[in-house]
Amino acid sequence: MAEALLEIDALTKRFGGVMASDAISLALSRGELHALIGPNGAGKTTLIGQLTGEIAPDSGRIRFEARDVTALPVYRRSQIGLARSFQIASLFVEFTALDNVALAVQAHAGHSFRFWRAARCEPELRAPARDALLRVGLAARADVPVTALSHGERRQLEIAMALATRPRLLLLDEPMAGMGPEESARLVETLRQLKGGLTILLVEHDMDAVFALADRISVLVYGRIIASGDPAAIRADAAVREAYLGEQDGVRREGRHEAPHG
């Protein structure tokens, strides 16, 4: 097995009485697309938050490229190659789509103590940003303000921003939630192209997408990983069927995470 890019070791996080992460241990090898599935409230978003540093774990370690990053601040983790997309789109709503992505590029183009040149005219920021938009299929919407983007487009913009930071590990939190079938299909295609070059942790409720893309799947239930393995093994796993896949038909709810406000 390839060398691990990310190693999670006994990560634990409790919110009051809720065990959001219950001694989670997981290793992602370089280049793999690892899907993380689990019912609502299982702790998937909480796990991603701990990986990026937005949530401090109660205990446990996170190693990225053999380096302990458990105590590293959020921006440092981004700088060393960890990027995430947010389940509920988190954007700069005063700006255009291109501005949003260009900021992500700028964050990784040296320091920003540059006070004079108009940043919106810098090709070294705008060109990579346009590339990222092109990749997610938003090129035609580059100059549209975020407020005028559809919900699905905002989700795509989220991913473009993550890609624009040129990450080594991409953490996607339900990227397809609220996307139309065409947009989802396009995203599956985008992820397929990214696969291999990039390590991806994909949290997703769309099982078709998960089984189409994943090299390995882990199942999280009540903060605990109850199974981890290749798609065929997960499909056959009795505990998984009972805990999760069985009820999936009733639970499936694309669009549940529509942003509450326009």
Place this chain on the structure above:
Amino acid sequence: MSEWRKDWRHGPWSPRIVVNAGLVTVLALVPVYAAFAGDPFAMTLFSRILIMAIAALSLNLIMGFGGMVSFGHAACLGIGGYAVGILAKEGIGSGFVQWPVAVVASAIYALVVGALCLRTRGVYFIMITLAFAQMVYYVASGLDRYGGDDGLTIYHRSQFGPFDLNNATLFYYLCFALLLASIYLVWRIVNSRFGLVIQGARSNEPRMRAVGFPTFRYRLVCFVIAGALCGLAGALLANHTNFISPAMMHWTRSGDLIVMAVLGGMHAMFGPLIGAMAFLLLEQGLSHVTDYPDLILGPLLLIVAIYVNGGIDGLLGGPRRG
């Protein structure tokens, strides 16, 4: 470049540009009017407007673009003024010394306050900036050598070689030039990489960090720049009034600055100037009519704040720059 031009998409003759150009022209002609009409008070009033516009502009950089609502910005005005007054009293009359000291002292103050309050948000931020300003206010009140509560008269304006700041016209045009230069400076900053970081942090700071920005240091530097610029306004103000006193940094002065910035339009380059002018002219006008101008001014400002999104500048329509 095309993207840059899009910021000007409202075209060369949009209402905003016409109004701003008209405003600059009128301000440029004030000394001419004052000379012909024999109205020296116009010079005094409009010099004050220009100076307060610089102060409001500096506040607008942190508040309008950076989302950092400082309720103690007048402290920088006061520190700039006291730097000039204290040095003058101690026999150091050169503006080449006084003004840099004013700017640097205000910047250092902003650095300290910013370092302590930029980790907080919202009401806490407002309260801490206010608390520091109050502290400076009381320190100034206690400086008996420099007039304490009563303040200190400055007998000689800052000396700049052959340029005599006692010449009202020269002083006016100096303020005018410094205001235009400051507006240009802020405009460059706001649209630079640094400026976009500041605006991004106002819009969504957690996202800025997630995308890789150490936001704190950028916001702190922005805070310091605003403090320095306001220190310059303070040096001008001390020269303008020939007088310094703790009153120039009373918390109501900080409130006035906020009102000016909001009134003019927080995301507009000329907003603070428009706001300062509207505020001071109204105040002046109302003081002829009533002993309680605030009773009229207050509700009026409330109406603008509630109903006119983007302040007076917002009335000009179209997308905003910055």
